[in-house]
Amino acid sequence: MNLTFLETFVWVAHLRSFTLAAERMHATQAAVSARIASLERELGVKLFVREPRDVRLTPEGERALAHAERMLRCSKEFYRDVASGDGLRGTARIGVIDTISHTWLIDFIRRSRATYPRIDLELVADTSLRLIDMLVAGEIDLGLIMGPVGGPEMIDIDLxxxxxxxxxxxxxxxxxRPLDVGDLVRHAIVSFPRCSQPHQAMMRYFSRFTEDETTFYSTNSLATIIRMTVDGIGVAAIPPTVVRRELERGELVRLDVRQPFPPLGFQATYRDGPASHLPAALADLAREVAREFCGGQDPALAW
Structure with a gap:
């Protein structure tokens, strides 16, 4: 049985559209229709009910979907566990946040090139919030983000x-000198973007102070956060691993604050589906690279 035909069937079933399935598989609508017709002839059943504005599974299609998804999962596991790096090919769209870009992203790109030479990478840099939206919409295949995302269709791998x-x-x-939270609010707080996990943690951290007592400068650019802090605009809670060079050059100093700011956790997240063997392989690779990077850092700062 042709796995491409099965993958096409699963995409049409999930997206309920021949047009959207064709776009997702980089094929023409005619090719998608021909694959479904061929699969229906081979099985001797009708898989879909085609209506003017909708595509629905028949009862036979409902039964076939579970089997098709299981076969594709087995195929993905087979590729991941048995095939060489040269056997994986295609284009992977990866979203990455600044914190990872500033630490081990280049190591990941080099490792990907060496391990999977036939996989092309398309990188998108953005906030975790925006990248999660892109994952849900199918605009990227893998997110290296601050998560986890959760949900039945999402796979989160701790990095x-x-x-x-x-x-x-x-x-x-x-x-x-030792400082308290009250000493910090005398200065502007340079923060990650509003609604992000670090900013929400920041709001909880300063919850006993009123809006009139605090000034926040929020930005979605880590480089801008670092630059503003170096220039004395305000204070910031940043992983020392990210600003190691600025600390070594004396452009920034660590503050002895009695109330520690919580650590930041990162995940590789992708949608589980018929075409997830590429993002799954790259997520595993990202975990390896992230752990190797942390192994070369102070264990109190990165783990």
Whole structure:
């Protein structure tokens, strides 16, 4: 039985559209229709009821879907466990957040090139919130994000965790002495974007203070957060692993704050489905690279 025909059947069933399935599989609608017709002839049953604005599974199609998905999962596992790197090919659309871009993304790209030379990577840099939306919409195949996402169709693989620390420009004169949260709010707080996990944690961290007592500068750019903090605009909670060079050069100093800021956890997330063997393989590779990176860091800062 042709696995491509089965994959086409599963996509049409999930998307309830021949047109959308054709777009997802980079095929023409005529090719998708021909594959479904061929599969129906081979099985001797009608799989879909075609209506002007909808496509529905027949009772036979409902039964066939579970079997088709199981066969495709077995095929994915077979490729992952048996095939060489040269056997995997195609284009993988990967969304990545700045924190990973600033640490081990280049190592991941190099490892991917060496392990899977026939996989082309299309990289999209954005916030976790936006990348999750893109994952759900099928616009990217894999997200290297701050998650997890959860849900029955999403696979979350833990990558690594970074400790966070309060940092500031030495020009603010905050280093060398113990500080409390109240000492921080005398300065602007440079933060990750609103609604993000770090910003929500930040709001809980300063929950005993009113809006009039705190000033937040939020941005979706980690580079901008670092630049603003280096320039003395405010203080920020950033993983020291990310700003190692700025700390070594004395552009930033770690602050001794009695109330620690919570660590940040990162995941590789992809949608489980008929074409998930590529993102699954790359997610496993990302986990290997992330763990190797953390193995070379202070275990109190990255694990």
């Amino acid at each position: 690594c965790t970074y400790a966070s620390a309060w940092v500031a420009s030495p020009t603010l004169g905050l280093d060398g």
